[in-house]
Amino acid sequence: MARMKFLCDADRCIECNACVTACKNEHEVPWGINRRRVITLNDGKPGERSVSMACMHCTDAPCAAVCPVNCFYTTADAVVLHSKDLCIGCGYCFYACPFGAPQYPRVGNFGSRGKMDKCTYCSGGPEADLSTIEYEKYGSNRLAEGKLPLCAEMCSTKALLAGDGEMIAQIYKERVIKRGYGSGAWGWKTAYRETIAI
Amino acid sequence: MRQPSHLGTLAMAALVWASVGLTQPAHAVNAPDGAPNPTASSVNEDLLFRQAPTIGGRVSIPDAKAANLIQPQGREWRDFRESWLPWIGGLAILGMIAALALFYFTRGRIRLEHSEESGRKLLRFNGFERFTHWMTATCFIVLGLSGLNYIFGKRLLMPLIGPDAFAALSQWAKYAHVYLAWPFMLGVVFMLVVWVRDNIPNRIDVQWIRQGGGFLGDQHPHAERFNAGQKVVFWMVIGFGFAMSATGLVMLFPFAATDINGMQIVQGVHALIGVVFIAAILAHIYIGSLGMEGAYDAMGSGEVDLAWAKVHHDLWVKEQLAKTASGPQLGRGQVPAE
Helix, strand or coil, X not given: CCCEEEEECCCCCCCCCXXXXXXXXXXXXXXXXXXXXXXXXXXXXXXXXXXXXXXXXXXXXXXXXXXXXXXXXXXXXXXXXXXXXXXXXXXXXXXXXXXXXCECCECCCCCCECCCECCCCCECCCCCCCCHHHHHHHCCECHHHXXXXXXXXXXXXXXEEEEEHHHHHHHHHHHHHHHCCCCCCCCHHXXXXXXCCC | CHHHHHHHHHHHHHHHXXXXXXXXXXXXXXXXXCCCCCCCCCCCHHHHHHHCCCEECECCCCCHHHHEEECCHHHHHXXXXXXXXXXXXXXXXHHHHHHHHHXXXXXXXXXXXXXXXXXXXXXXXXXXXXXXXXXXXXXXXXXXXXXXXXXXHHHHHHHHHCHHHHHHHHHHHHHHHHHHHHHHHHHHHHHHHHHHHHHCCCHHHHHHHHCHHHCCCCCCXXXXXXXXXXXXXXXXXXXXXXXXXXXXXXXXXXXXXXXXXXXHHHHHHHHHHXXXXXXXXXXXXXXXXXXXXXXXXXXXXXEXXXXXXXXXXXXXXXXXXXXXXXXXXXXXXXXXXX
16 A cells, blocks of 8 residues: 655745645635645745645644544555544644644634544545545545545646655655755655655 | 965865855755756755744735644644643542542541530531532533543543544533633632632641641641631632633633644643642542531531531631621521520
8 A cells, every 4th residue: 555645846836826726626625724725935035935735644643642532543545534523623633733734614602613624635534435425524535536636636837746655755856856956845854754865 | 386386276175165065055056957956045944943943934825823834843742742641640630539548548537526516507608609619619520520531531431432422422521611611710700709808828827737737636726717728729729720711711712812832832731730720629629528527518508517617717716706696697596595
């Protein structure tokens, strides 16, 4: 089985936000929830850089560790998913997540959060693959159809890569060698405790 | 002449090479085709982490929290919550239970000393005081149990009842924790108002502490309405109560007052004070019920036995009796005809 990862080649990201829009549309993500977003560092200054960020599907995921009801699980493809039936919306996963991935619909008073929502790596949830209930709770399941996450698939500059960690690292390495520069795999040290050596 | 000059050129070249190597980042080298690196001046992850502990920028969506790119502090918060907190909480609470059990089995229940005044009743806490106490106490018990569920539930309860039942229970526990926080906060404020007057520390307390509160010897030190031990409980409830309220309010309105790192610290403080608070209140529950005969009546019916009161709060009894020798302070029908 593959070890699925995301890699954003920041030298290529042009902050078009198409990945954000594609994600929202593909999964019918409600208003106020962003499974993916593009962050611009040093905005408007020399040295500006944009990085597309979502759940990184960490190795030894912090969200899963701190969850008080153990609603997280890791799939055979190393994708970190969770059950909205078990989630109580406590917000702990957001405190632990290094990437700000967990999102909560606001459902009531006193900041009471609804069931957490986050990037599923386009692979649904614990419900039966490609079922209506899975789509309603977690969005579409492209992985079950043999497709990769839509954000990366439709990235116009191919800055965002998704797929098996070793394969996308290889693609990135070849790019860096060919063009002669690269700023590294953003977030990999924090998510997977490794970087891509070139 | 030629030799030194050649050496000098070499040394200069070495210096220039070294300084270039030091100042130019590794990614600034030109592409194999000689084209310059268009992003050579851009920031990178290592550089940003050297400047600040988190990496953040600008996002085009309204959610300001989303502007954080990487916050590795989540890992430290995780270590606190998963490695430290269960041990600190477990030791504090089990340690207190063990200490109370040890006290009970060695010292035993503190018995009511009977005298000729046994049976006469004296009003100790009026209706409002008792209402305040029990409202706060009921909330505290639910808040304490639902709070402990966040730490120990998945370790102790979930293996027993299964993930689905446990998640449903935890959902209701969360609602209880969020909503009962309000009457609890109100109760703490009420307590401050009705009891602060009788809880100002004074010289009698010093004497009470010096005599070990009557726990150690046979002699009962003087005490007014509240002895030094009760004053400690009062001020602890006020202090911890306000600290729990303040940190709790920050969490009830997440990210309204602080950012992600602030939320992590606030949650840690809330949890730490919470477990210590629970352990301390266990001692209060013990001495007010099982630990001392006659003590429960004060908060139960509100009326205490005069014999008990004279032993434990002699100065207060004197004051009360002087105020109303046969007035409403004395229990109905139990006043001896004089």
